[in-house]
Amino acid sequence: MPRRLVGRIRDQLGSVRRVYLGRDLVNRRDDFADYPEVVLLLHGFFQTRNIWDVMEDRLRFDGYGVMSFNLAGPLWRFNTEPVDRTARLIGQKVEALAAEHGFERVHVIGHSKGGLIARRYIQRYGGARRVKSLTTLGTPHHGTPTAALALPVFAVGTSLRDLLPRSALIRELHDERVPRHIPLTSIYSRTDIICPWWCSVLRPAPDEEHLSNIEVPGVGHSELAWHPGVYREVRRCLDLASDATPEGTAG
Secondary structure, three states: OOHHHHHHHHHHHOOHHHHHOOOOOOOOOOOHHHOOOEEEEEOOOOOOHHHHHHHHHHHHHOOOEEEEOOOOOHHHOOOOOOHHHHHHHHHHHHHHHHHHHOOOOEEEEEEOHHHHHHHHHHHHOOHHHOEEEEEEEOOOOOOOOHHHHHOOOOOOHHHHHHOOOOOHHHHHHHHOOOOOOOOEEEEEOOOOOOOOHHHHOOOOOOOOOOEEEEEOOOOOOHHHHOOHHHHHHHHHHHHHHHHOOOOOOOO
């Protein structure tokens, strides 16, 4: 197979050797209280937290405390469980870690399905008082038709049904607004073929100035997690939210 084609497939789906089959590359740390800002990374459907290897190193180098979780699925790590179940568990884990380490609020970066989990956590499971900002990368805020293509392949239909356009989950996420004190930025690419750009773009109402979109050209779906141009935009979002004074912490 030509090397260029292999590279393009990797940019869309991630490295089979590192992301899917590799050992856990993320070093567990419990130093969150040593940093002024803490970031939670949530990976997407049928991937592992190894997708964050590069971003986690960059964030730590830039002075952020970073946490990521193995999200449940085969071998307890592929994030195939329903969004509601995972969002509830995220809420429990964050509360336990906050109590243990003393941090108050976290920024969340969600890739693909991870962004939907983050929204559900904020809107249903206590994240409204704990989350400082949310940045999503290639997240199907309106569902994605590629979920329908994957349904015959994976025996995890409940989770994939969450990602379908007009699913019950997608409708409920739109009916329940993201709190105004939490800026939500959707970073997307028109060359993302797993989550087409029109599925990722937020469509805020006139009074939802805390919702915004950023297009990064020429980046594949998985590549959004490690591309340097995407990271620059992520840092900008974090910097703006870190400097902002919250208007409230509605629960």
